[in-house]
Amino acid sequence: MEEQNVILDLAGSARFAPYLREAHGDIDRARELYLWAADLAGALFSTIAFVEVGLRNAMDRKLRAWNDQQGIDYGEDWALRKGAAPLLYDLVTHKSLAVAQNFAREQSRLRPKTHPRRLAAVTHDDVVSHFMFGTWVYLIKPRVWNQPQQCQQLWHECLSDAFPHADPSDSGRERLGDQLDRVRKLRNRVAHHENLLSVDIRRRLRDMLGILALIDPKLPDLAMQSNRVRSLVRADPRRSW
Template structure:
């Protein structure tokens, strides 16, 4: 089977699996097949985490944006920070990314006979948007955390730095899955699974319990063909 699949999957792609299987090419194919199953389970878990995280942060950002004064009109801004962002959000998210999100949203609803909504644009933003709104040395991000985003994690039991570290780890795992890279570092996958749970618990422990009852990551990890 290895000889049949190698030309289609490529030597370079299979090299990591051959190495992990200590040169056993049939075990390498089994590892590759298992990796696709684990990747699917991780992506399913990431789906929940990303949606819950973005909605928690979006709720706080909408409230914060509505409290900001439009310098030109002297009136409060709209709560829709994606269509009418305050200057700080326009800088942190970057107008180019917001415009790209609106463009993708417009294409997604083309033919539906309605204008683009906040929810349409929200669905088009990347995980990186949320990762890089969290606090760092940038005074604007610190301000946004203190004024708004801290409230997205009402059940957190750690400092902001730990939240950033957890979300960053999940973000990097998501990128590996999105680019079809091997997930052979089982210690890291287990660690990021715990980070997913940690983030969800900070938002709502009940959501975390539901997540655990539905996820397939731990089951796939137990099915590792070489028990590494």
């Protein structure tokens, strides 16, 4: 009974309810399922990190080169103030740029006095590291209010080169955009500690490894070294109920 109270106090009744429903009211099984799901979320987040970092760097390399070619008013540092050419600025949005720039400035201010970059001027890399995952997704998959033509143009002029093993056509962009958006939704669920009970983990793992393979076929093997997602899926306690 004490262990049951601990898990309920930790998760809260609303958060624990889906696990209890899945376990048909058996609180011991619900507790087992909750602990398994927490372990799975940790393993998934490490995989998502490979995708996010790989995506960010692959896309930024091509965006820097593209932005530098958009006229004398623009250079490689597109994430800095007034640095992005109009097409890129519209897709990233003023809000995303401003939020990332503000976070980067605040981080510089809050560094310890002994830090070599305390109060240092914010760099392009500082800002890029603070973009949300969705910022990168929406450069390929249009936001609701974006015209698809903008994503199509940036894809053909620039971003298809960030995925040299993808279909460079617009259909290829759409397929990649759908994969990225599914990973974005999974990332949000994991980050907000939402339950993963109805998520098809195997398919989401295929999405993540597929995205990495479009950047570099060697990346999936790197991401899966010591990765526990597959073994945890096999260890789903519901399989033995």
